[in-house]
Amino acid sequence: MYGYAALLRGIAPSLPNMTNDKLRGVFEALGFENVASVLASGNIVFRSAEADVPALERRIQRALSSGLGIAGGTIIREHSELRALLDSDPFPGLTHGRGTYLTATFLKDGARAPARLPASPDPLTRIVGYDTAARVFLAVIDNSDPGKTPDFMSWLDKTYGKDITTRTWLTVQRIVKKLES
Structure with missing residues (x-):
């Protein structure tokens, strides 16, 4: 199982x-x-x-x-896959909050990862990387201004359409905890 x-x-x-x-x-x-x-x-x-x-x-x-x-x-x-992602500690020293909104955007199985990540999608986003094994983009987003949407999320939507879904890092941690209970 x-x-x-x-x-x-x-x-x-x-x-x-x-x-x-x-x-x-x-x-x-x-x-x-x-x-x-x-x-x-x-x-x-x-x-x-x-x-x-x-x-x-x-x-x-x-x-x-x-x-x-x-x-x-x-x-x-x-x-x-999720356990290995958590264990890799992709956000070392960061705490999820308004200015450091830690996100994981999962690609549908079979979706192709980009040849390269956008260098700097906007001043509100820092791309941490792409985890090939878990097929997930990892980013830190500054959500302190609710009137601004990071361009990175627009890039993801344009590139992958409905073949993605984003979760906060806290949600990913809760999912793994539930799988292990």
Whole structure:
């Protein structure tokens, strides 16, 4: 059995079909074990014997679309990938906060990483790097001015469309903790 995290794109918990109990219900109906949610923003952990991640992503997305009308994207990471990412400590000495908003943007399995990262997308973003194993961009964003959106997020959206989803570093830590409980 493998431990997985499904990172669902476009979840708005205030919408009736996007509540944690309904999301968990879809995963349970698919026969997954130890299904649990992490926060109320589309993070579901589960166990499955299935090892084909792209097939899992497609299967789950079809079920979310047909069962709940959720058209967003499904991105899956195996527990060991997320554990290794945390253990690599990509944000040494930094604490998540308004001026240092630590983010992890996951690419869908099969999406191609860029040949090179944008050098300096804007003054609000410092790109820490791209972790090939976890297929994730890591960045520190200055969110102290709520009226400004970093250009890095626009670049990601233009380049990858719906084949990405972003989580705060704190959320990634909570997901791993839930997978290990």
